[in-house]
Amino acid sequence: MSQSLQAAAQRLERWIKEDAIPLWLERGIDTETGVNIERLDVTGAVDREADIRVRVQARQAFFFAQAYDRGWCPQGKDVAQKMLQFVQQHAAHPTAGGGYTHLMNPHYEVIDSKQDLYDHAFFLLANAWSYRAFGDAAALAEADRLIAHLDKKFGAANGGWLEGDYAYACRRQNPHMHLFEAFLALYDATGNAKYLARTAELFALFQTRFFDESNGLLFEFFNDDWTRLADARGSWVEPGHMMEWVWLLDWYSRRSGRPVQAYLDALYARGLAIGQAPSGLLYDVVAENGDVVDTGKRCWGITELIKASLVQIRSGHPQAEAIAIKAVDDLFTYYLSASTAGSYVDRRGADDEVIVDVAPASTLYHLIVVAVELLDHCEGRVQAR
Incomplete structure (x- = not known):
């Protein structure tokens, strides 16, 4: 392992510990309610007019639980638990018999009560980490209630779960x-094989529906029967998600023993081939033929490229370490370059210019995970397959 990769890991650790955590503790949390704000504006000030996605509380609870677990944020336990308690008291769905609502206004009043599958995946993740980091048995019980609720209300006969309790255009x-990730986290937190069994269900969906083996691509949008949409969206590919699956499949393989290297190699190679801009950043969306659908480049995409590259370093990929080192440098150059230390740029455009300069709190989920993965890799703490 090169000193350059170790230096990159230490640089990102310092940014999380010395810049991000102090800033978001100071400005990101409403001291009266414990609610995490939605975003900071370009000046680093709280955007008081922004509505607040309920799932942001789950993602930030995860952020502070993991920061506490690493010894980076002694206040993390109190902060995370207060966020989840607020949601349970003020944003639980009033009539569904379980689960959470979707959106609050700036006064923390629910203004959209729909239940969304994506939101609930992050509440499972947050509760997994509340149990893992704090030993909070109530959080594990809540995770089990959420799983039962999803099964009962949104379980689909043809695999997976429905999108939610609203009229949706596609699956x-x-x-x-993210449910795959949450079940892996629950298994790591508890060692209970029932959660690992759930990951196997989702692995099967990946193998049979999401992944196109003939082209090495991961597709995004489907009909109810999991056939790809007939319109243009059916051919859309998100390179960042391809990289995210590399990381998740490696994690799954290390827990289950299932061989996944062929998937990792295909996703990584094709993600780089059709998804990478000349600068090294990842496009948000491309088509299966390689045409760029969306020239935007979100911050989270580069974090997933780093995580996938770490997996491929361990698999013996000859260029992966250089790609990871450059990607960390690009993360700082293009995104962790806001005028306020601990804030960030969310999105770059066709020419890598800034097109979204606010800092959504939800991005911290991606940033702390990549920091932890880098450090664990450099310190040899990743369990071998």
């Missing part, structure tokens, strides 16, 4: 990917 792989 998405994205919430299922």
